[in-house]
Amino acid sequence: MTTNIYFNRWFSVSYHYMNMIRDNPDGNEFKFFGTHPDTNHLSLQACDYSEQEPVLHGTEYVDYAVDFCRRHEIDIFIPRLKMLEIAKEAHRFDAIGTKVMVCRDIELLESMLEKDQFYETLQGTGVVPIPEYYVVETAKQFKEAYETLVQSGHRVCFKPTNSEGGMGFRIIDNELDDLANLYDWVSLSVSFEQVYSTLSAVESFSKLMVMELLEEDEFSIDCLSDAEGRLIVAVPRRKSTGRIYVLDDVPELTEIARNVAEKCRIPYVFNIQVKYNKGVPKLLEINPRMSGGLFITCLCGVNMPYLAVKTIMGQPFERPVPQWGVKASYLELPIVMKG
Template sequence: MAKINVLIFPAGEINAIELHDALSSCVNIQVFGASSVERHGKYVFQNYISNVPMINSPVFIDKFNELLITNKIDVVFPTHDSVADFFAANQDKIRAKIVVADSRTAAICRDKEKTYELFKNYDFCPQVFQEIKKYPLFIKPKQGQGAVGASLINNVNELPEDLSDYVICEYLPGIEYTVDCLTDLKGKLLFILPRSRERLLAGVTVCGQNEKLTEEIEKIAKIINNNLTFKGLWWFQIKKDINNKWKLLEISTRCAGTMCLSRAKGVNLPLLSVYIFMGYDNITILNNNYNIRMDRTLISRYEIDYKYKIVYIDFDDTITWNNGINLKVIWFLYQCQNLGIKVKLITKHIDDIYLTLEKLSISTNLFAEIIKLNPDDNKSNYIKPDKAIFIDNSYKERINVFQNLGIPVFDVDNIDVLMDWRM
């Protein structure tokens, strides 16, 4: 099966690392990273391209297309708002599919003044002031991201001298959510997941959890989706006003750095976006029925409210990877041994599984049982669901187990959810 080649550009920021983590362990995806300015990307991407011209360079499009053709890139993820805006305006000149909305949508999302103008007749749009009559209020750059330049203003002495590049809004004192979304090429909204923003670092959520999708939030998501033209992943932020009503902060068409929380629920928005742009039909959402909380410094850590005592795990392209061993999965298997959690290998491996394990120096003692199946067998028929989880790189196998047994299922990209970092 030919792999889909995906390029992340720029490749050094937090959301670029999330895209890498979401896609790099997928068996049918080959991930590339590219940057104009050296940051963290070269430490993460096995296939990394440096010294790409800046998007404002007159040779950028020609050089970028050379890069795409040389590496046979199918899909590109822009990771910065300005880059997404540029690609949206120049999609017809780029020699690959760009995971971005159309130029009108990108321009509106990039400018908060345009965003609020579009939604001014809806009750979720915050009050925007042309002149200041009372305090406190909130100012934010018309074009900006990560809360850079945004400020609470309590009196006239705190105002900047020039307000021409700012939007002046009502002060919203309540809690703040980000809402992850996914839209197909026909404009159908496939997925909505609100998540809290409890602690921030440089504008990025470093502590939060999934939250209930209320009718109010769902209505806001649908109105935004119906008034703009999204393709693939996107997100918006909301905050509660003094009357406990949700008000819109901003909308973005690029990957968010904390979409890892949606992925930890089983919904890999970057991967689903690749499939949408590649024209795959029948995109379905597998949203695991557990709640999850995320806390991180420079890496993500998870805690799920599901206590499992037994792990059923696949072999090919799950424990193995690129004719070798998936080191993160092996780490997890030894973690299970340390914690007294039973592991059962359930596989359709075509060769002698015991001989293959021996060749890879994997001890059979890691497994409480080895279940060898025929190619046409359903794995769900051989799994006892009590306090169990299932790990398999095959979506077909996961959906079958999930629908028939109702236990949490995990792709290889999702193994981080199960890691216990305590030592």
């Protein structure tokens, strides 16, 4: 029996996740469906069937996804785009027999998608240390937040409250040589005066989080939970130099994953990003989905995409044991495009 799985407008790395599910050790058969506005998008190259996704919003997008699942008899829907809208109307997918791999706690999901709200949720709980931060919407507020953080002895960075990945992230560096910078690689660093001048040109702007810069090791903790959000396994992935990653057993990070799971009950696969500062691992963000680097994490011998599929299908499996001490990287893979 073949199981139909649908990925909507995912990152290119979903190419790996589909193949990891497809090449499973149990010999289970899957057929993959994908949609994306760009019909040449690499995520679609792993699909057995794909189509161009229209640009829709709100309920209209959910209508499209429900119709797609109905037309193609989708068994499992793994959304990335519009997770919140889909979660709010998950009952519509239940009604047609499609299981949706999404967090159904709407309040929790909303807070995870707005980083300042999620920080507020975890502040003072002891689940994970939170960096010092301020949310600003005016140039005056930005200046006050920056000066407060500097007075506390921090270097300063900022990012939008609702960005994904590294979008909008900048580091304030007042030692920049503007001319030398023009001849160097594109940098994330900007001076305070550059930022303040730009922000002062408008009365207000979309929320920014101004926060202490975390300057030591960065980890992504990829986590697998059951349908009720009970943690099954957590694997820390340390970003080293360049494209090098190290998968090691770090008990305090596993403890953070366990604390987050107990507090938030995020089902299936999720990702916790932390960065150390002065020896303390502090939260960057939590993504309630497969992370962009999960295909690296799975080199420890834990096939999280496939185990998540088994979890949502209610199929039992032995608790996986990661193989620690893995140093890994990746290369571009040339492929001949289909179609």
